[in-house]
Amino acid sequence: MVYPKFAKTEGLFLDPFSGVVSNATGLDTIIQNLNLIPKFQVPSRSSLSYLQFIKQICATSGTHKSCLRVINKYAFWGRPQIIKSEIAGIENERIFASTSEKQRFLDVSKRLGLSFIQLTEAIKSANKSFSESGDAYIYVRLLSVNGLWVTHIENIPFDEFMYWGGDDFANPKMDSRVGVWCSDWSQRAIMDGKYKVVNVTKILEKVGNWNKTKGGFETIFHIKDGNASKVYGEFELYSIVKALMTEISEDGKVLKTSQTALTALSMLFLPVNPLETDGEESNIDDAKKRFNDVGTNTGQGQEFVIGEYYAKDGKPELVKLDVHRDSVWSQYIDNKSTNKIHGYHNVSPNLTSSESRSTGFASSPFLDELIKFNGSNIEPLQQYWENCISEIFSRMGELTGTQEMIDYSIIFENRIEKLITTLKGTPTNAPTIDAIKP
Helix, strand or coil: CCCCCCCCCCCCCCCCHHHCCCCCCHHHHHHHHHHHHHCCCCCCEEHHHHHHHHHHHHHHHHHHHHHHHHHHHHHHHHEEEEECCCCCCCCCCCCCCCHHHHHHHHHHHHHHCCCCCHHHHHEEECCHHEEEEEEEEEEEEEEEECEEEEEEEECCCCCHHHEECCCCCCCCCCCCCCEECCCCCHHHHHCCCCCEEEEEEEEECCCCCCCEECCCCEEEEEEECCCCCCCCCCCCCHHHHHHHHHHHHCCCCCCCCCCCHHHHHHHHHHHCCCCEEEEEEEHHHHHHHHHHHCCCCCCCCCCCEEEEEEEECCCCCEEEECCCEEEHHHHHHHHHHHHHHHHHCCCCCCCCCCCCCCCCCCCHHHHHHHHHHHHHHHHHHHHHEEEEEHHHHHHHHHHHHHHHHHHHHEECCCHHHHHHHHHCCCCCCCCCCCCCCC
């Protein structure tokens, strides 16, 4: 395998990689000169920038963050338990480790320098990436120091990773097993070598694809949703992008983004050039109708940039629309948007404390919500990530020759079951959620 060397990139870019959205020249440079494969597809164009734009929107949405917060709190904040490894996808009885088995596993974990707190933090971050992009990347490094191993586990945000297409620049390999990790996709960072080139192990592969490094090994475990034959997972956030944008606008936190990002937004939601004419009529009115579904600003007279188009004479035209809606319309849109976001995450607003409760915490309706949330959301999520951790442990065990890492794994504590048991035995005049901490 020939690993990429990006030292000769000077002069190829006028803007950072993240500025490439619809610029064919810049994109061709990334693919043809560096042979990197950006994930997101905007009709016939790959776009790293749009992933970063989505990440920015998600970070600004209070509802989105509260949904992820409550999911992570119930799913991953408890203390894990040690069990014998299960076969992923097969229903079988969970066998908890005996006292002596636990001790052997913990001794091996100590020799490997494995931090379960670090592991849990990586899983929480990876679950966020998985939710927003359909992909999660977990970096694992093992170093041998004086006969002992030191293990580092870290999540790679989904906009910091691209596959390398191989050393044949004329025919990039879309199923490449080599990835490039860079937290700052800019020309200067690439020239300064501020990136890592790491072999990638697909989570269900039975052999780890480890890099040999000075004193140890490293790999990136790729966990993805969707078709196993695809390089990347499914991008499932389409369904709430409009809701996220509308929620942000209604809250007065309009994103200040580059024109390229707004162009990407218009490519997805506004596939019509308002400057083109149909007979004697302009498409501006149609554009306004489409815009009403995309987002709005609070206050009269504020402008929201839709995108940049080119008139027939070749001159660029920047289309701006003034949008104003009354408070009733704004409240309706806000409720509609937050409901969509809660529905996407399958989380009740009561559980995120994003709406006031008229009933007590121990009331039957709330218990019903908690039970449904546990069965439809938390338990499947825990089992999915437990299977992923078991596979990672097995690959580490094979590499280091520690059978205990292959034979045992962990499961997350089900905090909701304990909470439900407590609340069912609580009288009707019991304290509220503030007094009972899950």
